[in-house]
Amino acid sequence: MSNPFRTEDHGHIDRGTTLSFVFDGVTYTGHPGDTLASALLANGVHTVATGIKYGRPRGIMAAGVEEPNALVQIEAPFPEPMLTATTVELYDGLVARGLGGQGRLSDQPDPARYDTMHAPCDVLVVGAGPAGLSAALTAARSGARVVLVDELPMPGGSLLSGRQTLDGAAATAWATAVTDELAACPDVTVLSRTTAFGHYDDGLVLALEKRTDHLGAAAPAHVSRQRIWRIRARQVVYATGAYERPVAFDNNDRPGIMLAGSARTYLGRFGVVAGRRAVVFTTNDSAYHAVLDLADAGVRIAAVVDARESVPARLLAACAERGIEVRTGHVVTGTSGIERISRAHVARFGHDGLGERQGVDCDLLLVSGGWNPAVALFSQAGGALAYDPEAGAFVPAGALPTVRTAGAARGTTSLAGCLADGVDAVTQALSALDRSVTPAPSPAAAAAPPAAPGRVLWRVPSPQDGPDGSHQFVDLQRDALVTDVFRATGAGLRSVEHVKRYTTIGTAHDQGRTSGVLTSGIVAEALGVDIAELGTTRFRPPAVPVAFAAFAGRNRGELFDPVRVTALHPWHVEHGALFEDVGQWKRPWYYPREGETMDEAVLRECRAAREGVAMMDGSTLGKINVQGPDAGVLLDRLYTNLMSTLKPGRIRYGVMCGVDGMAMDDGTVIRVAEEEFFLTTTTGNAARVLEWMEEWLQTEWPELRVHLTSVTEHWVTIPLVGPRSREVLALVAPELDVSNDAFPFMSWRDTTVAGAAARVCRISFSGELAYEINVPAWDGIAVWRALYAAGAPFGLTTYGTETMHVLRAEKAYPIIGQDTDGTVTPQDLGMSWVVSKKKADFVGKRSFARPENQRADRKELVALLPADERRLLPEGAQIIATSTVPAPPVPMLGHVTSSYRSDALGGTFALALVRSGTRRIGETLYVALDGETVPVTVSEPVLYDKEGARRDG
């Protein structure tokens, strides 16, 4: 199969290799080097999509990321929605179809790899056109570390589109030679198929590299498909080129209407003529490059319609030489055709308005309204833009200390100017880095005559009856019309930012590259204000669409979030534990025996702890070593109770509050020595508590001589719990006198457990006789195994977090963050005893005196016993006073915070925060559930061993 619209000799494609692809169900061919768009055009296919709102047929309007129309869904080899046909490199076996604005996410997981690479450098150059290449080369020759990124598969940028020469040879040969030299430099990284999409603080630029997309099904699975480069550059040069701007006129959205420069690119880069008979509508000199290139490639130019009264004689002469009619002072007012354009309507457009219309037959209408420098990234970096009235464009107002622009990105139009620009910008950049440069002479470009001024023309008035602009599309992807802009200004909107939100112009995948400045121009005209004052909308990252998969990179599956495990983890896995995620930790949840349900396993584990002996892995508890002469002073100020009076060898429970007096963490404090304490925090708060303590120490009390050191992971902590725990401990700690008198509750001893140096604390989070055995983490498994073996004759049972919760809840030991929510004081938890009356001050103390904290109807922690002891209340359920739910608003008395089945109590129970809870003890309240209420009796929170008789065994 041949491509009817392919030329014999233009372009950078491999005509010797044919690729087969399917679009909208039809099989076509193309060549390596094609994009999907160029291959479709080579086959004469213009209509590739439909408008999202009105369903009108849409064609290919551009040749790059600025394309507003040609959105496609890739179906094979891997499904991907909403790519622009102009940026999809063609590969064999590609199956795609056109979209009506919205794509469809695959319901299959994407098997491809995505990854990230950090790339620090001295100078980042974005864009490998003439300006970017000359900048990168100058930087590389100075010995700087350079990264050059470019979105195309080959270097050259705009040079790929035309017939320019440098030093008498094809300019693209120069581009290749420069790139070869750069690639040979050890300190230079050249990234093609890579688009910079975001400029962030401190010179961080993110770029997306499409590494294997162009290989289709042949892409190797072990190579990442796409990569996010995190480039940290000391200096950045944006040589990002410019995007051509259309002019709005009636029915300007037909297939076959294309930007003039894009048609030139299709010819120069791909060897494709986009039509046989073209009308060219321009406001400036640049479109004449397309006119001459296309005419010389055999396209019949039916007319050049130039809005200017005066056109440079050399251009008129070049056209005359080729028999091309140029109509100066004329515009295209509209188009006709069944779908694709078949006729352009041309009229004179002078000071007195539109003249008489005349039809010119064509199958291609090329439009140029001027060029907008690609300033999105420069603007993201904080660069100011200024309106250039001659170009009708916003251009960089000047360089930033670390960010510069060069070439068409700063409004330079000639090739020689772009080459010089690149050298200038990078010379300034290098000099800011104190690097000396000897710029090599730039290659000689053909002398470019000075460009004649363009005519700034945003739109052509509608010649038809009916509302002006009602068939003139501004944002083709959003199907937004000139009349939509007028509706916005008519509604009183004065800011282009507001007009953008009102009309959705510029919010599609193309970020308004062809519609943004046009909108500013139309708004300025409608309001009668200066566009320079009005400005344009802000640029925000990402500048191009980036797949979430690329952002996620390798942070998926088992690497999604770090999984933290304790030293005992392998034993838990070996013994069939199921795990609960607690923050990033994997903690054993319970250890089911064969055939056991969770309820059965937990009841068994609870019974062992209450009646025999049980142990768990408590290593995740946060642990902080506090040392220094003022350690006691610091702890007195941060805990609600007094810590400085603790004797070495003893342990005290403590609560920390925020400045608002609300409980923020609890744990135990042991006094190791006169100037050394060791405290524990809850698992989830370990880092936060250390930071909290450091913040007070460093910012409020720097005079205190205290050092805080996290030792969380140095220790494995094993709570050994139950009436027989003393006997088991005695077996593995032969040097320890375990008797109650020698080793009383809330004391600790350093000893040897199973041969390992251990710190054993008599602490109980269950109400039972219990010990917490701390050993260096690497001894953890050996000690755990020794305990397991020593405990076997006693029926020692391992238990997980669920049993831990049941045991502590039966004793009403709160979990900060589960039974509290940041609005609960120690007093609300029934722990007034932990709040010192003696201390002059501590964090949170002042707040306890606030009227709100003194209210009699504060929510307080109580227990709830369901009337039906088999009924397990859902945590979070709301509590009301009546057995039927009254009409809203329903007075809520509180909510269930913890709820379990208890082996010891022979039924279910819950903890709850209830308004005036302690005064309601004995009352019946109701838990409102979906479609019913459950009666519960309010009870003292401590339900098991109220006297505390069991803790001494």
Next chain:
Amino acid sequence: MTVETPVRFSPLDGWQNTFERLPEGLDIREIPFLTQLSLRVEPGSPAARAVEDTLGIALPGPSCADMSGEVKALWLGPDEWLLVAPPDRSQDLAGRLRAAIGDAFATVTDVSAQRTTLSLTGQLTREVLARGCAIDLDPRVTPVGSCVTTLLAQAGVSLVVRGVGASSVWLLVRSSFASYVATWLVDACTEYRGGS
């Protein structure tokens, strides 16, 4: 009664086989059970001088490590160093340091099992680390002896440059994150292993 010293398990016990299958150009070994002490002292203070006299080295300045002696010193913060020594030296070393410090204000805390140490060597090391670490490992920026605390992927690490151009580094990682870091490093080598 004699009690045997228990068998120790390091956080990456069992990973060596996996590490041995890494591509040529990257060699990873865990150096387990090193003595590690957290030293907090005001630089230049009498206590700091006492510590330096005891160790026989000058405490290194910001972002540097002294790896020359048997007791190595890693700068972790303006008044914080990690002292790293061969296994089972913590009691002896801490005792000597505390004795030298005397009544001055400086603290020593045994954190030996808090972190494990990974030794990475080979010419791929720098590029593999660049896949998840923002630190510039160019030898002109981070010469041998550089020591930084940073993120590798999503885990905090202290990184010591031991060979030119990061051809050899130590990564000190919290024990609970060690298997995450190991999993990440092995996955980061996928591309070098080739298609299979």
